[in-house]
Amino acid sequence: MKSFYKVLIVDDESILRNGLKHLCNWEDEGFKLIGEAANGKEALEMIKDKEPNIVITDLIMPEIDGIELAKIIKKEYPRIKVLVLSNISEFDYVKESFKYGIHDYLLKTEASPESMLPILKNMVKEIDSDDLNENKYNEEKALEDLTLDLILEKEIDEESVEKLFKYFTLENYCLLISEIYKEDDDNIGLEIIKEKIRDSIKETLVEYIKITTFIKNKIIIVINHNNHAQLKMLKDIEMVTKDIFENYEISPFILIEGNDIKRNIHYSYEEALIIKNKSIYFDKALIRKSDIKERSIKIKFDYDLFNSLIGKLDFNGCIHIIKKYLDIIKENTYMEEYDLKKFCQNLIYNALSSLENYDSELINISKKKIVLFKKIDIARSFNELVNIVIDTFKYIDDLSQNSLNSKNNSYIIKIVKDYVDKNYKDEISVATISKDLSINYNYLSYCFKNETSENLSSYISKVRVEKAKIYLEDFKIPIANISEMVGFSEHNYFSKIFKKYTSLTPTEYRRMVKINDKKR
Missing domain, CATH: 3.30.70.1230 (Nucleotide cyclase, GGDEF domain)
Structure with missing residues (x-):
């Protein structure tokens, strides 16, 4: 049975449609007219139903014109060839339509078998070429799929195996x-x-x-x-x-x-x-x-030292131990890429997480963790990976140093001491002070020690002992009550701390006060 190339005629003038239908003996030329439409809207319904190979269309039509029709065909039916018929006055419009996927055009006054059939037969050659390429593509795709099945150890039938190994x-x-x-x-x-x-x-x-x-x-x-x-x-x-x-x-x-x-x-x-x-x-x-040279040397990263350096805001120290460890990893190539990248992401995560309540700028960079992690995920080389980590730590260091320099540390010490003086009776600690004053725990500890040369926890104990001395001078207050009044929940612990700072127990201290009073 002979196969034909299917043609659809689209024009709002019935006279022109009839003229095209009787232009030649279409089937003798290898074509079959599958229908006609009065506008682009009707044409699209017929294209969807009858799948023509060629559309011959007028440009100026109601509903959907020829240019809009060509746009839709190019997008949704790219294998269909479009021939535009136009009047000479519409030539600028025709030129515009070429960028929307028409394959050729013909003036309506020149629509004869001698002028139109060569154009249609050139379109046929393009259709055959497209089909050939499509078949070639399908064959290549089949070979690709079979190769993948072989690589992944999937079951392949004998016919497919034979086809693959003919290639x-x-x-x-x-x-x-x-x-x-x-x-x-x-x-x-x-x-x-x-x-x-x-x-x-x-x-x-x-x-x-x-x-x-x-x-x-x-x-x-x-x-x-x-x-x-x-x-x-x-x-x-x-x-x-x-x-x-x-x-x-x-x-x-x-x-x-x-x-x-x-x-x-x-x-x-x-x-x-x-x-x-x-x-x-x-x-x-x-x-x-x-x-690839296999080596068995494996050295653990010193997370205790790393976290200690972060606590002191010593990011240069962090950079030093990170570089040293990464050099060992590269020399021995024992860590796989996935594990190496996760390790680098964890370093950044730990640093940022410990600082994200410290400063608004550090909060902002903390929010960029996802971006940084993505950069690590797509890093192509070891050096690129190292640079991302080191540059991030340098950036954090710059931000923290700027913040340290911009803050009045003496003022911070003052508000901390005021806080302790007002709240020494309660269960306060470095953690509660950090939370209540919105100062990062690590920074608070570092700053207080740096400015006063003593730990904040020791300072709290000293304040409580000094307050206890005042209460001990009032002989009406039982010593057991005083321990609670200055923030100690256990009397024995109170006695231990009091003796640490005064070399006397609370009882000995009160006895000494009584003796001194008598001497006066």
Whole structure:
């Protein structure tokens, strides 16, 4: 049965529609008229129902005109070819319509078999070419899917296996994997990058049997080759991976060489993933198995020292121990990329979390944790990762130093001492003072010690002891009551602290006061 290319006529003038219907014997020319419409709105309903290959349309029509119709066809039915018929007075309008997807135009006064049929047959060639490319694309996509199934050890039927190995006919293979880094959820942008990478591989490695495919944002390339072509192929691989690495935000390519694709490609893939976990230590486009040197040295990070330095606001000290530890990690490459990035994120998180109640500027940067963590997630090299961490700590240090310099520390000490003087009877501590005065705990401790050369907790105890001395001079007040009056919940603890600062117990102190009174 002969197949025809389906044609739809669209014009608001019935005379012109009838003229086109009888222009020639359409079926003898390989075409079949599937209908006619009086405007773009009717045309779209028929296009949806009958799926024409070619639309012949007038420009000026009610409801939806020819240009709007061409726009919609280009967007929703890109495989349909559009031929515009126009009057000579509408030529500027015709030129405008070309950017909206029309494929050709013809003046209505020249609408004859001799002028129209060559245009339609050129459109047919484009349709056939599109179909050929579509079929080729479908075949390539099928091979990609089969290759992925083989790599991931999925079940493949015998017919598909046979099809795949009619394509992969040579003994040896190279497997390359990389990963596209994404800063957001722009899937359209990701697909564009994938196609550009696919085109680069196709154009540069044109002489090799190859498949380029993707698992989400992971790039997978399989190249089938003979031994005699290996050296040249490796040079070509180095060239194309370097070019892609320099032009796109991707991780280094991991190269695994092997033979017997059917049996071994899955193991090569697993091996490549293991190596990829260490790729961040190598600032180059292509990494081979021989680049990875296994070392067993593992040293724990000193979190106690790190947190102590943060408590003292000594961020330069933090930078020093971070650099030292990261140097050891790089030298031994024992930490995988995921763990390394999580470690760096934890350092920043700990620093910011301990300071976020301290200063408005530090609160602002604390809110940027997500941005910083994303930068770490997409860092491509070890040095880039280190720079993010160190720069963040330097920035925090600058902010904290500016804040320290801008605050009147003497004033802070004064309000703290006033607070203790008013509240010594209550259960107060460094933590409660920090909360009530909205001063960061670490900063409060550091500032008080720095300004007074004593700990705030010691100062609180001294104030309570001094107040207790006053009460002890009033012999009517029982000593047991005095301990509660100055903020001590346990009498024994009160006696212990009192003796620490006076070398006397409360009872001994009161006895001494009585003796002195008698002497007067």
